[in-house]
Amino acid sequence: MVDEEPTERTRVRRWLAIVRFAAGRIATQARRTPRRTAVTVGLVAITIALLVTVTGISVALAGDTAADDNEADLRVVPHEGGTFSPVVGVEGPRLSDVHDRTETIDDRADVDYATPVLMEVVQARSPEGEESVNVMAVGVVPRESSPPVGGVPTAPLEPGDPHYANGSYDGPQTGDVVLSTAASDQLNASEGASLVVSGSQMTANASAGTYEVTTVEDADTASLSDGLPVVVLRLSELQTLTGADDEDLADQVLVGTDSDGAHEAIEETYPNATVESGTEPGLAALQDDDLALATSLITLVVGIGICTLFVTTATGLLVERERQTLAVLSAVGFPGRSRLAVVAVMTLTLTVVGAVVGIALGYAGVAVTNWIATSTVTSSPIATTDPLFVPYALAIAVVAGLFALPYPLYLTTKTDVVAELRQ
Amino acid sequence: MASESSARSDARVSPGRSVTIRCDGVIHEYDGRSGWIGSGSDRSVTALEDVSLEIETGEVVGLIGPSGSGKSTVLHVLAGLIVPDDGTVELLEDDLTACSERERTRLRRERVGLVFQQFHLLPSLTAVANVALPLVQLGYSRAERRRRAERRLEQVGLGDRTTHRPGELSGGERQRVAIARALVTDPDVILADEPTGELDTETGMAVLDDLVDAAAERTVVLATHDERAVDRTERAISLLDGAVVDDGR
Numbered sequence: 001m002v003d004e005e006p007t008e009r010t011r012v013r014r015w016l017a018i019v020r021f022a023a024g025r026i027a028t029q030a031r032r033t034p035r036r037t038a039v040t041v042g043l044v045a046i047t048i049a050l051l052v053t054v055t056g057i058s059v060a061l062a063g064d065t066a067a068d069d070n071e072a073d074l075r076v077v078p079h080e081g082g083t084f085s086p087v088v089g090v091e092g093p094r095l096s097d098v099h100d101r102t103e104t105i106d107d108r109a110d111v112d113y114a115t116p117v118l119m120e121v122v123q124a125r126s127p128e129g130e131e132s133v134n135v136m137a138v139g140v141v142p143r144e145s146s147p148p149v150g151g152v153p154t155a156p157l158e159p160g161d162p163h164y165a166n167g168s169y170d171g172p173q174t175g176d177v178v179l180s181t182a183a184s185d186q187l188n189a190s191e192g193a194s195l196v197v198s199g200s201q202m203t204a205n206a207s208a209g210t211y212e213v214t215t216v217e218d219a220d221t222a223s224l225s226d227g228l229p230v231v232v233l234r235l236s237e238l239q240t241l242t243g244a245d246d247e248d249l250a251d252q253v254l255v256g257t258d259s260d261g262a263h264e265a266i267e268e269t270y271p272n273a274t275v276e277s278g279t280e281p282g283l284a285a286l287q288d289d290d291l292a293l294a295t296s297l298i299t300l301v302v303g304i305g306i307c308t309l310f311v312t313t314a315t316g317l318l319v320e321r322e323r324q325t326l327a328v329l330s331a332v333g334f335p336g337r338s339r340l341a342v343v344a345v346m347t348l349t350l351t352v353v354g355a356v357v358g359i360a361l362g363y364a365g366v367a368v369t370n371w372i373a374t375s376t377v378t379s380s381p382i383a384t385t386d387p388l389f390v391p392y393a394l395a396i397a398v399v400a401g402l403f404a405l406p407y408p409l410y411l412t413t414k415t416d417v418v419a420e421l422r423q
Numbered sequence: 424m425a426s427e428s429s430a431r432s433d434a435r436v437s438p439g440r441s442v443t444i445r446c447d448g449v450i451h452e453y454d455g456r457s458g459w460i461g462s463g464s465d466r467s468v469t470a471l472e473d474v475s476l477e478i479e480t481g482e483v484v485g486l487i488g489p490s491g492s493g494k495s496t497v498l499h500v501l502a503g504l505i506v507p508d509d510g511t512v513e514l515l516e517d518d519l520t521a522c523s524e525r526e527r528t529r530l531r532r533e534r535v536g537l538v539f540q541q542f543h544l545l546p547s548l549t550a551v552a553n554v555a556l557p558l559v560q561l562g563y564s565r566a567e568r569r570r571r572a573e574r575r576l577e578q579v580g581l582g583d584r585t586t587h588r589p590g591e592l593s594g595g596e597r598q599r600v601a602i603a604r605a606l607v608t609d610p611d612v613i614l615a616d617e618p619t620g621e622l623d624t625e626t627g628m629a630v631l632d633d634l635v636d637a638a639a640e641r642t643v644v645l646a647t648h649d650e651r652a653v654d655r656t657e658r659a660i661s662l663l664d665g666a667v668v669d670d671g672r
Contacts, residue, residue, distance in 0.1 A: 009562070010561070013562045013563070013564060013565075014559060014560060014561075014562045017565070024547065025547070027547075028546075028547035031547075032547075327543075328543045328545065328556075329556075330504070330528070331502070331504070331537050331539075332531075332532070332537070332556055332560075332604065333528055333529070333531045333532020333557055333608075334532075334559075334560055335524075335525055335528045335529070336524065336525070336528070417504055418499050418504050418505055421499075421504070421539060
């Protein structure tokens with residue numbers, strides 16, 4: 001018997017050739033039995049597509065805030081239920097003294113910009129119009145490099161917030177407002193038009209103001225989760241309209257920075273608030289929402305279970321069709337381990353191909369879900385996508401493939417080589 | 424490994440030739456039980472009954488006998504695909520009955536070439552890929568596998584058919600591809616099970632001649648019920664009902 005042990009190089013070549021051979025067998029199956037292969041891939045794909053779509057809805061549910069449409073690196077938000085200064089509970093906790101504190105953050109060299117964000121539902125109408133339209137007003141302190149907020153760019157607003165006037169709120173009102181296209185359509189107001197804006201829940205010191213449309217921005221994400229079109233104006237002017245000037249309130253502060261040190265400094269500025277990283281709603285957002293997390297976990301478990309059953313059944317049939325090939329491999333000297341590897345690679349290849357198709361279908365599913373939702377019950381998307389969905393879905397498919405593996409491998413070991421060679 | 428009986432058999436080996444294959448008292452039954460977890464009636468069939476034979480290095484031997492006489496089973500035993508219920512089988516000084524499955528597979532991979540009546544080529548692979556298949560497990564580079572496979576195909580007269588798939592080849596050409604595959608690892612022993620069974624007489628004899636020529640100095644064991652095929656062998660071992668009735672010496 002030949003006693004030479006294979007070198008590492010020959011071992012690698014051998015395994016590469018086995019993987020290539022197994023992938024070739026899948027391609028052959030796809031050519032010879034396209035319908036069967038399509039069903040196998042399709043079943044996995046449907047499972048993964050449903051998983052991606054439901055996860056997209058869960059993530060959107062978890063990250064359902066206006067500021068999630070911004071591009072900030074950090075977000076300062078009140079602790080849930082916290083009522084200590086500087087967090088004050090007004091219709092839910094808010095941040096107070098935001099102008100001064102945000103200025104402190106913005107003055108840091110490692111911070112590109114910092115702006116407080118106040119979101120209020122207000123009513124707007126043209127001076128001649130009689131019917132007011134509810135819009136989501138977003139108040140910001142414009143900076144040189146402020147990001148879009150609620151999907152609407154803030155750059156058209158001149159930097160600064162003169163009406164604040166060091167907390168006296170007696171500075172000049174600019175009267176500038178930026179409309180999203182949706183708001184422009186609903187208000188029938190274009191650039192240069194006048195608008196009368198008033199707080200929808202008027203407080204004692206709240207008032208109405210007349211604004212001029214600085215620009216209309218075509219913003220895809222201008223419609224927020226509650227279906228309202230977005231208008232952006234200066235923070236102090238919105239505070240005055242809604243009575244939020246009393247404690248200089250805002251819902252959150254958006255910070256643009258690449259510095260890790262800024263995080264700590266911001267926490268010192270707002271000791272009773274939470275500083276969150278990231279801006280887009282993503283998988284990480286699930287951690288903060290029990291319902292969304294539970295939905296995703298159930299989808300995950302059910303998805304893996306169903307996918308495993310589909311892959312088990314499909315690859316069991318696949319091995320049945322490949323029995324003679326496996327017998328020939330044995331006859332020409334492929335050991336059991338290599339034959340099992342061929343079947344394992346075939347199983348995982350089918351699963352991954354199904355997953356890739358499923359991810360594409362899942363993204364389409366998210367789009368369709370949003371289209372149906374916005375066409376019927378809401379004007380805003382209810383599902384979202386995240387680049388992490390791709391590795392997430394692939395990993396789940398691979399896990400399902402690994403769970404399914406024992407059955408086709410068992411069938412492989414049970415293949416009667418001699419009986420197959422005699423056929 | 425060398426048993427008392429094998430030492431006894433050595434006395435009959437031709438001068439200058441060593442023994443490549445030696446079977447001694449080989450018995451094998453096929454388990455014919457059926458039913459739920461094999462609990463049905465026992466319908467075991469005795470395939471080999473005390474088979475003893477010796478084949479010398481470089482010898483071209485025919486295993487002849489009617490259908491069901493045990494020819495294919497002997498070949499499968501020699502190839503290590505079947506472990507007999509009793510007796511010893513020595514192939515190239517290794518006792519197959521004492522080897523593990525892994526060792527038998529390795530022996531088959533490195534020192535034995537198999538040719539089947541039904542060719543058993545993979546239809547999706549080209550001729551050269553089919554021939555190169557046994558080299559995969561030996562760890563040759565892709566280019567080297569291709570080079571060796573092409574050389575063997577040229578040797579059996581199919582140098583211009585390397586990229587053809589089995590479905591594009593005639594029966595004789597397919598069997599030549601199978602012969603090239605059996606030879607590609609440069610084995611010591613060729614075991615051919617009815618290699619002419621699927622071919623017409625003229626093509627079958629031509630293929631057989633190619634097999635014997637290509638085998639050169641190798642040991643060839645040819646299972647056949649074709650009398651004309653036996654003419655191409657040096658010796659014919661006759662089997663009947665699983666027993667050797669004439670070892671042709």
